[in-house]
Amino acid sequence: MMPQLLTVRVKRPDRRPIRIWVPVLPVVLVLSPVVVLAVLAGAVACHVYHIDVVRALGTGWRIVCALPGTRFDVEHNRTAVLLAVR
Template identity: 55%
Template structure:
């Protein structure tokens, strides 16, 4: 299952939270021309560094499928950032 929603939360210095809900599919469709260029650039990098392109694509696919349910949190003295992938 691919991720469907990314939630970004940031606590500002005044204590209020900024929340952004980003749907993955529309963003992916808008950025698809850049995604094709990124895949081609990755394949060229695999050839340059002598890495199996099939293995690299398989690993990227496994990482993409493992993203749903992931949660990243960073907290500093006056600011906190939380990213949740659903």
């Protein structure tokens, strides 16, 4: 299943945290021309490096479908960025 929602939370020192919810499907639809160009560029790169294009695209799709439930936490000094994929 494709991810449906990204939740981004930025903890800043001495300020209120920022929380942003990003729905994935509308973003993908708006950026679909860029996604098509990226897939074509990936197909050309696969052809140059003698990699099966269908297998590479299938593997990429499986990675995207495995993202729900993933959390990325990055901390630098006193600022933290938390990204959750649902």
